[in-house]
Amino acid sequence: MSAATKSAQLSSFFISTHFAGLVDMSRRWSVQKLDPRSRDTRE
DSSP states (O other), X not given: OOHHHHHHHHHHHHHHHHHHHHXXXXXXXXXXXXXXXXXXXXO
């Protein structure tokens, strides 16, 4: 495996996980705005 292929896989992995985190964060934000009582208590 070449270094370019490895870095490309790494960047795509980072982008996908980062995007998933953003979606989760925005979903949590919208839920908090709609219903403050459903706030996540783990924080």
